[in-house]
Amino acid sequence: xxxxxxxxxxxxxxxxLAAALAFPFVFPSNFAVNFGVLALFYAFIGQSWNMAGGFxxxxxxxxxxxxGAGAYASTILQLRFGMSPWAGLPAAALAGALVGGVxxxxxxxxxxxxxxFALITLAFAEVLRIIxxxxxxxxxxxxxxxxxxxxxxNFQFAERSxxxxxxxxxxxxxxxxxxxxRRSRFGARLAAIRENEESAMALGINxxxxxxxxxxxxGALCGVGGCFFAQYFLYIDPTIVFGxxxxxxMLLVSIIGGAGTVYGPLIGAVLLALASEGTRAITQxxxxxxxxxxxxxxxxxxxxxxxxxxxxxxxxxxxKETR
Amino acid sequence: xxxxxxxxxxxxxxxxGGMYTLVASGLTLIYGVLHIINFAHGSMLMLAMFGVFxxxxxxxxxxxxxxxxxxxxMYGLGYxxxxxxxxxxxxxxxxxxxxxxxxxxxxxxxxxLMLFKGDSRTISVSYSDTMIELGPTLVPLPKLISFAVAMxxxxxxxxxxxxxxTGRAIRAVAKERVGARLVGIDVDRIFAISYGIGLATLGAAxxxxxxxxxVSPTIxxxxxxxxxTVVVLGGMGSFLGAVVGGMIVGLTExxxxxxxxxxxxxxxxxxxxxxxxxxxxxxxxxxxx
Numbered sequence: 001x002x003x004x005x006x007x008x009x010x011x012x013x014x015x016x017l018a019a020a021l022a023f024p025f026v027f028p029s030n031f032a033v034n035f036g037v038l039a040l041f042y043a044f045i046g047q048s049w050n051m052a053g054g055f056x057x058x059x060x061x062x063x064x065x066x067x068g069a070g071a072y073a074s075t076i077l078q079l080r081f082g083m084s085p086w087a088g089l090p091a092a093a094l095a096g097a098l099v100g101g102v103x104x105x106x107x108x109x110x111x112x113x114x115x116x117f118a119l120i121t122l123a124f125a126e127v128l129r130i131i132x133x134x135x136x137x138x139x140x141x142x143x144x145x146x147x148x149x150x151x152x153x154n155f156q157f158a159e160r161s162x163x164x165x166x167x168x169x170x171x172x173x174x175x176x177x178x179x180x181x182r183r184s185r186f187g188a189r190l191a192a193i194r195e196n197e198e199s200a201m202a203l204g205i206n207x208x209x210x211x212x213x214x215x216x217x218x219g220a221l222c223g224v225g226g227c228f229f230a231q232y233f234l235y236i237d238p239t240i241v242f243g244x245x246x247x248x249x250m251l252l253v254s255i256i257g258g259a260g261t262v263y264g265p266l267i268g269a270v271l272l273a274l275a276s277e278g279t280r281a282i283t284q285x286x287x288x289x290x291x292x293x294x295x296x297x298x299x300x301x302x303x304x305x306x307x308x309x310x311x312x313x314x315x316x317x318x319x320k321e322t323r
Numbered sequence: 324x325x326x327x328x329x330x331x332x333x334x335x336x337x338x339x340g341g342m343y344t345l346v347a348s349g350l351t352l353i354y355g356v357l358h359i360i361n362f363a364h365g366s367m368l369m370l371a372m373f374g375v376f377x378x379x380x381x382x383x384x385x386x387x388x389x390x391x392x393x394x395x396x397m398y399g400l401g402y403x404x405x406x407x408x409x410x411x412x413x414x415x416x417x418x419x420x421x422x423x424x425x426x427x428x429x430x431x432x433x434x435x436l437m438l439f440k441g442d443s444r445t446i447s448v449s450y451s452d453t454m455i456e457l458g459p460t461l462v463p464l465p466k467l468i469s470f471a472v473a474m475x476x477x478x479x480x481x482x483x484x485x486x487x488x489t490g491r492a493i494r495a496v497a498k499e500r501v502g503a504r505l506v507g508i509d510v511d512r513i514f515a516i517s518y519g520i521g522l523a524t525l526g527a528a529x530x531x532x533x534x535x536x537x538v539s540p541t542i543x544x545x546x547x548x549x550x551x552t553v554v555v556l557g558g559m560g561s562f563l564g565a566v567v568g569g570m571i572v573g574l575t576e577x578x579x580x581x582x583x584x585x586x587x588x589x590x591x592x593x594x595x596x597x598x599x600x601x602x603x604x605x606x607x608x609x610x611x612x
Contacts, residue, residue: 059418110601115360115421119551123596126548134587141586244544248429255422286441287433287540294429301419301426302412 020168024161031277033160039273040167041228045246046253046265047174048221052100053251054259055181056214057194059114062121063222063250065103065128066096068241070223071230072132075144080137085146085155088227096223097216099128104215108208113197122244129242143237146230155231163232170228171266174221178262190214194260222250252293256300258307267308271296331460332577338462340573341470345531346546347553347565348477349524352484355560356497356517359420364550365543366428367522369435371397371529372538379446379533386448386533387468393526401522405515428543435540443539451534469531474566476527480520481562493517497560549576552596558609567607571595 024033045067052058073095074088083091107120132138150156157163181187189210192200201207230236240246253272258264275289304310346368353361371393378389408427413419453464484490495503496513504510536542553572557564572592579588599606 059421106597106601110604112600112604114418116600116604118421119360119555120597120600122548123552123593123600126593127590127597130587130590130593134584134590248425285437287436290429290433291437294426294431294433297426297429298408298412298423301422302414305414305419 017172024164028161030160031281033164035273035277037160037164037167037232038277039270040164040171041225041232041269042249042253042272043266043269044167044171044174044228045222045225045250046257046269047171047178048218048225049250050178050254050259050261050265051181051221052214052218054254054261054264055178055187055194056190056211057260058211058215059118059251060121061118061244061247061251062103062123062125063218064242064244064247065121065125066100066219066222067226067229067246067250068125068128068132068236068238069095069099069219070226071236071241072138072144072226073223074227075146075230075236076137079144079146084153085227085231086153088155088231089224092223092227093220094223096226097220099124100215100219100222101212103219104212108211122247125242125244125247129238132238132242138238141238143235143240144230146234148234156234167228167232170224175262175266177217177221178265182262186210186213191260252297256293256296256308258309261307261309264307264309267312271308327459328581330458332581333574334457334460334462336574336577337570338466338470338573339576340570341466341473342528342532342535342569343546343549343553343572344477344565344569345469345473345528346525347550347557347569348473348480348562349521349528350550351554351557351560351562351565352480352524353518353521354554356493357420357514358497359417359424360551361424361518361521362421362547363424363428363431364521364525365545365547366431366435367397367401367543368525368529368546369538369540369543370400370431371522371526372533372536372542373435373439374526375529375533376444376446376538379448386446386530390527390530393530394523395526397526397529398519398523400519402515402519404522405518406511409518410511410514432540432543439540441539441541443537443542445537446533448534463535465531465534469535472527472531473569476524477562477566480524484562489513489516548596549592552592552599555604555606556595556599558606561606561608564606564608 023036027033048066049060049063053060053063070092074085074092077083077088077091078085103121103124107117112120133141138144148156150158152162181190189200189205192203192205193207193210197207226241229241249272253268254265255268256271257266257268272293275292279289279292300307346364350361350364353359374393374396375386375389378384378392379386384392404427409420409423413423450464454461455464455467457467484493492503492508492513493516495506495508496510500510503513549572553565553568556571557566557568572595575591575595576588579591582588583590
């Protein structure tokens with residue numbers, strides 16, 4: 001799939017990076033910067049889903065379990081134990097990886113694949129949602145409100161652009177990780193598992209260990225996404241951070257853009273942000289953006305099974321010299 | 324604890340289980356034949372419930388009577404959706420079908436949200452509040468009716484699958500697609516029929532649920548994970564499994580609520596789901612695959 005894609009030329013890389021860096025200066029309005037933050041945030045969590053769901057082909061419907069674990073871990077440390085919200089970032093990564101690892105070990109040990117794996121991840125997320133809904137530590141169904149205390153040391157930037165550059169950095173990191181996955185032997189083993197688990201096993205790949213590894217990585221990233229979400233919106237509750245909607249968002253971003261590709265989730269994320277913010281600007285009717293997105297999902301599966309990135313796939317250049 | 328409270332919780336759990344069985348029976352048929360998980364199941368139930376709601380409020384048709392309309396209408400809808408969308412666009416790949424049903428559910432749910440807003444709607448009919456004394460407790464008559472019809476429905480579906488020619492063809496396709504095609508069965512048509520019947524059961528379920536429940540665009544979420552649990556627990560494709568699974572899940576929810584409180588009590592269903600997937604993914608009555 002992805003290996004057939006032509007490498008993206010470095011000039012395009014630079015141009016996109018420059019545009020991303022300049023964006024808050026060119027469009028300084030709150031609306032525009034908020035749009036940028038959302039697009040990058042979708043890209044980041046979409047990329048985290050893509051590691052397990054795309055590169056390794058483990059279709060998960062419950063990635064929100066890692067997301068929520070990260071959001072709650074960092075917020076609990078901050079509000080209940082008075083730790084700096086910055087310490088919440090690594091804690092969130094750890095929490096996400098932990099949940100990812102436990103789910104992976106249990107379900108891959110039991111040999112669950114395909115739709116069974118999708119269902120069990122959904123159920124684990126639901127268990128976490130119910131627990132978060134019923135204990136005092138998490139504030140129960142009322143959720144947790146992070147008090148406003150502006151200051152970069154407090155993870156609260158006076159300017160929205162502070163958040164923008166932070167999530168830009170995180171997204172660049174996730175893209176670099178995806179690029180590494182595409183090139184590394186680890187990524188090649190994951191691709192082998194995705195294409196055919198039995199053949200991968202026959203090649204001597206430790207399928208179980210590789211799948212657990214990628215879930216640790218994917219869970220850690222997703223947990224960081226949860227921490228960012230909590231600090232940006234300053235409020236979390238069980239339905240928001242453990243609800244099935246976020247899982248679906250991550251999966252949509254990745255699959256619509258192109259699962260198992262490095263840049264697919266970026267395309268899907270910009271589109272989701274455009275759909276949700278764009279329709280909100282035009283009409284107050286709820287649900288319109290997801291109507292568009294649901295229709296897009298059906299059409300993509302039918303006509304562009306490798307995602308929108310296929311539209312950008314360059315035809316192989318004719319070789320100048322023949323062998 | 325007082326035995327009358329326990330008995331009341333047990334009766335309540337069984338009645339709840341009847342509701343879950345209703346919703347799960349179509350899901351288990353669709354899974355048993357198509358081997359796909361119909362993520363659109365919850366949103367289709369929601370559509371059917373809105374259908375029942377408007378048949379009553381606009382035309383004054385009693386919910387139970389509207390079964391005569393809703394069952395064929397949902398069958399037609401299911402048949403058309405399979406022929407027009409799922410079968411045509413999925414290129415026959417299982418994970419594509421899964422994602423297309425997910426896309427459909429997002430689409431339908433959000434269109435409903437645009438049309439009907441997020442409010443919940445209830446109906447009131449003359450028998451809504453009729454209570455029947457059942458051992459230590461009083462139960463609403465519509466709940467008893469829905470329980471009885473759920474059992475009848477599962478028995479009828481099992482008979483249909485066992486005894487009729489179409490039922491035999493469905494079983495043949497479920498077991499061996501290529502072989503079924505070789506003996507002259509139109510596999511694509513059988514898929515569409517199965518999907519249609521799966522949704523037709525939702526038409527019946529909606530008529531039975533509406534007098535005791537409410538409808539909102541996101542009502543599907545209430546049932547969808549529970550219905551999956553019932554189907555996996557009972558064994559995908561087994562109607563007996565849907566009944567037994569429904570009862571176990573209903574009892575778990577009822578006793579979970581009694582002992583753990585309303586919020587934490589819901590955890591039992593998800594834990595059962597996880598345990599059955601980890602330990603015996605073929606379910607109680609499912610064929611090992």
